[in-house]
Amino acid sequence: MDRPPGLSIRARLTLSYAGFLMLAGVLLLAAVWVFLLRYVPERALLVNSDTTTGGVFPVRSNLLRVFAPRAAAVLAFLLVLGLVGGWLLAGRMLAPLARIADATRLASAGSLSHRIRLAGRGDEFRELADSFDGMLERLEAHVAEQRRFAANASHELRTPLAVSKALLDVARADPDPDVGALLDRLHAVNTRAVDLTEALLLLSRADQRSFTPERVDLSLLAEEAAETLLPLAERRGATVETCGGPSPALGSPALLLQLTVNLVHNAIVHNLPEHGAVRVRTQARPDGVALTVENTGEDISPRLAATLTEPFQRGTERLHSDHAGVGLGLAIVETITRAHDGTLTLTPRAGGGLRVTVELPRDPDGRP
DSSP states (O other): OOOOOOOOHHHHHHHHHHHHHHHHHHHHHHHHHHHHHHHHHHHHHHHOTTOOGGGHHHHHHHHHHHHHHHHHHHHHHHHHHHHHHHHHHHHHHHHHHHHHHHHHHHHHTTOOSOOOOOOSSOOHHHHHHHHHHHHHHHHHHHHHHHHHHHHHHHHHHHHHHHHHHHHHHHHHHOSSOOHHHHHHHHHHHHHHHHHHHHHHHHHHHHHTTOSOOEEEEHHHHHHHHHHHTHHHHHHHTEEEEEEOOOOEEEEOHHHHHHHHHHHHHHHHHSSOSSSEEEEEEEEEETTEEEEEEEEOOSOOOHHHHTTTTSTTOOSSOOOOSTTSOOSOHHHHHHHHHHHTTOEEEEEEOTTSOEEEEEEEOBOTTOOO
């Protein structure tokens, strides 16, 4: 927004300080003058008893001639002191604001790594600086995450296209290509590209919170997800167990079902080669509801577990099978959880595997 130039805050504060000091000086001198007018003539009459009533006026006249120049000198001194001292004091008081403004200009120019780190005891300026530093830190982390996401998404989307091109080039060079096998492989590659695109769209929609909250029972969603993925679990040699009572929450039934399906699918796929186990538990708590999905599997370090919610991160090898997923399962879970004002916790299990807990606010009208 274009604005006409005006006085700086420092100049306005200086004039305010000087004006206040001048007003205080005028009031003080006025009080002194009133005091002198009231008491000095009476004392003069007591000393010179022959003085008539008219003798009071020469006393006041002489007093005014003596008092006025000195009062003017005091006011001039106060004016200079107010301007100079006010300018220095305003500069000192506004120094933190100047540092915040410099940091703002650097951030607007794209430098998000700069921090103010204002030293000293807590006050309004330091609270503003700390809040600004926190905002820059979150913004820098978000921008870095978005850049990694864009790079990974580009790589993941380029892979099926490159594979398709390679298959077509090989088929074109082959004088007698196996059309059936070529179509099957192209279908598999195209299916993976479609799944990835749909996952990216779901990730974008979930982050926009464009849904009307409804009453949802997480225990019913857990049973539905387990039933839907039971054939996959049987092919993988894993068992799926659900337990827990009613867990009413407010949110999008479709998104919360997708969240539950992603967690159960992830637990089935990243499990032991044989005799794996998946346990899905729902629980109603005084302050909310919880959905916990845990599975057996390989050992996972806490450091690795903390990165699994990033897009295209996998705890095991990047196997591109029909059920290996596209690397967005837990990223979608985290986005849906955040859209429902919940929290997501990933904890490695003792002996291998992972425990994932989603905590959501409770439906205020839901009974325990």
